[in-house]
Amino acid sequence: MPPRHKTEQQRQEIRNAIIDAAREMFIARGVEAVTMREIAKKVGYSPTALYLHFEDRDAILQAICDTDFLALANGMQAIMREPDLIKRINLLAQGYTQFALSHPNHYRLMFMTPRVCDPNASIMQKENTEQDAYAQLKLVVREAFAAHCFRPELTDAELIAQTLWAGIHGVCSLQIALANDTWVNWRNIEQRLHLMQQSLMRGLLRHS
Amino acid sequence: MPPRHKTEQQRQEIRNAIIDAAREMFIARGVEAVTMREIAKKVGYSPTALYLHFEDRDAILQAICDTDFLALANGMQAIMREPDLIKRINLLAQGYTQFALSHPNHYRLMFMTPRVCDPNASIMQKENTEQDAYAQLKLVVREAFAAHCFRPELTDAELIAQTLWAGIHGVCSLQIALANDTWVNWRNIEQRLHLMQQSLMRGLLRHS
DNA sequence: TCGTTAACTTAACGTCGTTAAACTAAATAA
DNA sequence: TTATTTAGTTTAACGACGTTAAGTTAACGA
Secondary structure, eight states: OOOOOOOHHHHHHHHHHHHHHHHHHHHHHOGGGOOHHHHHHHHTSOGGGGGGTOSSHHHHHHHHHHHHHHHHHHHHHHHTTOSOHHHHHHHHHHHHHHHHHHSHHHHHHHHSSOOOOOGGGOOOOTTOTTTOHHHHHHHHHHHHHHTTOBOTTOOOHHHHHHHHHHHHHHHHHHHHHHTTOTTSOOOOHHHHHHHHHHHHHHHHBSOO | OOOOOOOHHHHHHHHHHHHHHHHHHHHHHOGGGOOHHHHHHHHTSOGGGGGGTOSSHHHHHHHHHHHHHHHHHHHHHHHTTOSOHHHHHHHHHHHHHHHHHHSHHHHHHHHSSOOOOOGGGOOOOTTOTTTOHHHHHHHHHHHHHHTTOBOTTOOOHHHHHHHHHHHHHHHHHHHHHHTTOTTSOOOOHHHHHHHHHHHHHHHHBSOO
16 A cells, blocks of 8 residues: 555545544444444554544544534524524424434434533634524524514523523433333324424413 | 352342442543443452343443432422422422432433333333332323313323423533533523523413 | 655554353252 | 352453554655
């Protein structure tokens, strides 16, 4: 195997190949299945070669996470064109749930696992609406707040956004973590999501 | 070291010693810190001796879980004496949150991690109100349902219970997973919990 | 042409969960 | 009492893991 000096682009391609290989294993078999040795085998390198492109295993997982935050935000962006504010919030909730349930392993890594959270490690841009689904939610909620949609005693739009997020996240994360649990006689996820949306909105909105 | 035949009670004591040692490490340093070798060192046995009392590492974690489900249910039981139904629901939510935030590692293992879920592996008794916090929530909600506290179009008490749980769980689990995340400008956990309770109840209850 | 350096591999360390085999002392059977 | 079974435990080992150190090879700059 002849080593060649690589251009920055070629290095980026290798990085992407590593991420893609890791993601594939990750989607199919979860975090623990993502091992340096198996990634290496998949991309045709020795395990140690991965360390030339990523600091350690966590950095690879972080990279997977990053691209999936983008994917989530991307999915939300189409919804943001909906003109009706309330409808838009509801659509966001449904889109978010759809992402969560169709990418449970990603969702776990993104929102159900305590972060190492070295903010500098991430390429993501906070408050950039195109890259941040939470920023999009905040945006709608602030608009609705400005339009006096919410009950008058509610004075903090960001608190409202966080509560909406927590409600939907609660439904999604319980589904991911405990859906197969015989302990609870779970109702349909659709019913649970719907009642959560309906109740929260009724509790938060000004008009019934 | 002289091996002696042990009574069933002595065996149980060893089991408990193992669980206690494991729990101690678990509370301080999380799941990954619970290694067979370190547990063994703590209880004064060789690592392999643990397999005489537990099938594998997961069984030890499961045992930790079980006793903590009991602890949670136990904490709820005092609250169940509150006569006012609505107040009781709110107190349950607060008690639950208090447990979650003061035992984050336990909470993660119990409610934020997909289960292996061999129902026979657990000693817990489903529907036994004294051992099952969810059964307690169901009980109050059913009572409130029978007393026509909820909006008339809501016809499924268990669905209501699951929605309430999901809402509170959403607040707790986001706090545990992402509180240190600089990404979100988090409001106080008290504010978030309060708005969640208030909104959900307003959205679910018949009168205002 | 000759070092330097980038790219990569092999070998190894120390960790982990877990299994197989050996050992030891008590309980039981003769 | 003595021989044998058996419960309790340990030592040794396997195969995996993430990661580091040291080596190898080929292209590049001088």
